[in-house]
Amino acid sequence: MKFPRRTFDQVRRPDARALRILAAALASAVFYADTLTPLHIAVAVLYVVVVLLVAMSGSRRATIVTAWICSALTLIALAISHTDCIAGDAGGRGAMSLIAIAVTSLIAVRHQSGTARLVEQIHLLNLTHDAIVVYDMKDRIAFWNQGAEKLYGWPAHRALSQPIHELTQTRFPDAADVRAALLRDGRWDGELERTRRDGRVVMIASRLALLRDERGKPRAVLATDNDITCRKLLQAELQRKQDEMSAMLEAIPGMIWASTHDGTIEPVNRRWDAFDIARTHAPQNDQSLWRRLVHPNDLPRLENDWRTAVATGASFEGTARLRRKDGLYRWMHICAEPLFDTTGQIVRWYGINTDIEERKRVEEALERSEAFLAEGQRLSRTGSIAMKLPDGEMLWSQEAHRILGYAANVVPGMDLILARTHPEDVALVRQSYRQVLAEAPFIDIEYRLVMPDRSVKHVHFVAHLSARQSGRFEYVGALMDVTEAKQTEEALTRSMTELAHVTRVTMLGELTASIAHEVSQPIAAIVTCGHAALRWLDRPEPDLAEARDAIDKAIRSAKRASDIVWRIRSMAQKRGPTYAVLDLNALVDESIELVLHELHDHRVELEIAYVTPSPQINGDRVQLQQVLINLIMNGAQAMASVTGREKRMWVATRMADAQHAHVIVRDSGTGISAEHAEQLFEAFFTTRSEGMGIGLSICRSIVEAHGGRIWAESPPEGGAVLQFTLPVTMGDSNEQ
Structure with missing residues (x-):
């Protein structure tokens, strides 16, 4: 029998190749000594060591072959060294050597047989x-x-x-x-x-x-x-499942019961305790149990239905009033299902009694609730609209009829809604209706209605798609009259615009010195260039080239003064926002020019870092300049009380991500305390005694109106960081 090599792992043997090489060397030495040396001893007995070395390799065949070879070498050596006469002592020594080789080989072979049996047993144990x-x-x-x-x-x-x-x-x-x-x-x-x-x-x-x-x-x-x-x-999981099942049965808000195939009831969970029915393993007669619990008026019908279900094997379902141990009756929904064996015979019944007392009360209160709902819709100016798919059948609440301006007896329809829709919003409403027909999960739309008296209403309609038990889909939505909210929002927008204008005018008053300085520089340059041009013309030979150059410089200075005056006039002008594609770096540069003199007066060192290429944003130039000037001036005023160190301000632009540009204004002032951080952008909050507390609030309104975000941070190294983001655009530079 052959065994895998792994079988012999635990029967350790020396290396067979090394043993055989050693045995061959020893056999050669013994043969040499026995043949060529004049020793009168049984040198050939040492062949026993050769046999033992080969036997240690574990090969039975190699051991037997080695024994025969050693015997042959003994005879050959005897014949060579005693050619004249083999008899006598030499013959005796040779015979003794052969006997020793034979006995050793026999013992070695038997030992190998025992080892083989041991290996076989080890192999069987490994199997x-x-x-x-x-x-x-x-x-x-x-x-x-x-x-x-x-x-x-x-x-x-x-x-x-x-x-x-x-x-x-x-x-x-x-x-x-x-x-x-x-x-x-x-x-x-x-x-x-x-x-x-x-x-x-x-x-x-x-x-x-x-x-x-x-x-x-x-x-x-x-x-x-x-x-x-x-x-x-698995045992632990099974026990956990059993414990979980027991806990689940106890937690189910219903009276769970089981019964034998003939209908004998066995209460299961603790919900029966409220009805003074003990949970025992002994079945209770169904008639006695039901008669103790069921209201007399409900008992005949319930017993008849139960007997029919037991006889036919059909599902059982019914309602009845059951008496608790305190004597009060409560409505119960009773249902049960049979468990069949492989032959179709009923083995057991499993049922549950669910308390529906509250449902009965809810049904009684439903009409009153519907009246309350109608009144609530009237007060909140919110109507309900439902539409079934795919036929488009609609249902309006009373308030929805009132909002749309139709009588309550009018059959609702999409054509009536379109008839009331403002001409500019008809396409929007039709698009939403196409989404409804495509079974979009959610609809959210704001549009206008033109009423018979030519007044305009603003409405907001939201609806979601739901599936009914019949398998049909239906949209359920709310139509809200938001006219007053829109009017309030528009008034608030106008107020914020006026407040921002007042703030800009006030800010321009604070920047009078800086504005005068910015305007006086190009005017002084104009005067200087004019005098220079006159001097070049008054020479005996007028130098027209130099005069032209001086006049060109005067024109450029005049344009610069005109641009400054235009920007100041734009900030002082009362108007609504005008959106255009703007270069953000240029916008920041223009804003800094207006406050540069103020920064010098406050001894503020300004560092500017612009991202390249400059981000393009869509916004109102005047409003965004107001934000930048406000943030820069706030930083300068925050450093007014700083002494003993440099007053530094950093203004930088960068890309927050692929869709948003980031503007950062950082100062080295006193920073922002933790209690003021959350209130910084609230209206009428200020940390300065002379401040009004509306500047940063207006900044937040302007930035958020542009689709951005503004916030403040106080870094560990001191000072404050006011920063905002604006969405970038790839549009042209035409005003929109």
Whole structure:
């Protein structure tokens, strides 16, 4: 029989090739000594060592062949060294050598047979799925089969001679009791925990058997181990499921019951306690149970339906009033389903009684609730509109009829809505109706209505798609009259625009010195260039080129003064916002020019960093300049009380992400305290005694109206950082 090479792993042998080389060398030496040396001793007996060396390789065939070769060498050496006469002492020594070789070979072959049987037994032990381990009374491992390698992850060559309980970190229920039982009974069965080589803990079902010698002294322990981790996990999961099922049955808000195939009732959960019915395993007669609980007026119908269900095996369902132990009756919805076996016979019934007392009361209050709903819709100016698909049948509430200006007896329809829709919004409403027909999940639209008296209403309609039990889809929505809200919003917008204008005018008053300085520079340049041009013309030979150059400089200075005056006039002008595509870096540069003199007066050192290429934004130039000037002036005023160090301000632009530009204004002032951080952009909040507290609030309104966000931070190194983001645009530069 041939075995896999792995079978011999635990029967250790020296290297066969090395043994054979050594045996050949020794055989050559013995042959040489026996043939050529004048020794009168049985040198050929040393061939026994050669046979033993080959036998150690484990090959039966090689051992026998070696024995024959050694015998042949003995005879050859005897014939060569004693050619004249083989008889006498030489013949005796040769015979003794041959006998020694034969006996040694026989013993070696028998030993190999025993080893082969041992290997076969080891192979059989390796074939089992169990982990088989043999260890001595000092817990040192003497045998470790392949099942143990797979279970614990340790190869045999690493496990042998190791203390098993240290190697596997064994955790007994009680190690002393286990050892005592093993010594007393010779066996022990139980469960224990061990740790694999990879660190995973496994549960083991272990069977131990004690091996004693002929004197009864304990010699070794044979352990047969099985991995029961999965079984334990399944048992724990099963127990958890059972506990969960029990808890779920107790938590269900209903009286759960079971019955035998003939209808005998068995209460299951604690909900029966309120009806003074004990939960026992003994079935209770169905007639006595129902008669104790059911209202007399409901009993005949319920009993008849129950008997019919038991007889036919059909589902049972009914309603009745049941009496609690306090004597009060409550409405119950009673339903049950049969459980059939494989032959179609009813094995058990399972049912639940659900308290519907509240539902009965709700049904009684439904009409009153509908009246309240109608009144609430009237007060909130919100009507309900429902539309069924795909036929488009509509249902309007009373308030929806009033909002749309139709009598209550008018049949609702999409054509009536379109008839009231403002001509400019008809396309929008039709688009929404197409979304409805396409079964869009959500509709949200604001549009205008033109009433018969030519007045205009603003309405907001929202609806969502829902599926009914019939399988049909239906839109349920609300139509809100938001006319007053729109009017209030427009008034608020106008107020904010006027307030922003007042703030800009006030700010221009504060920047008078800076504006005068900015305007005086180009005017002084105009005067200087004019005088220079006159001097060039008054020369005996007028220098027209120099005069032209001076006049060109005067024109450029005049244009610069005109631009400054235009920007100041734009900020002072009272008008609505005008949106255009603007260069953000240029916008920041223009704003800084208007406050540069103020910054110099405050001894503020300004550092500017622009991102390239400059982001393009869509906004109102005047409003955004107002934001920038306000943030810069706030930073300068925050540094007014700073002494002993430089007053520095940083203004930078960058890209927050691919869709938003980022403007940062940072100062080295006193910073923002934690209690003021959340109130900084609220109206009428200020930290300055002379401040009004509306500047930053207006800045937030302007930035948010442009689709951006503004916030403030106080970095650890001091000062304050006020920054805002604006969406970038790829449009042209025409005003919109």
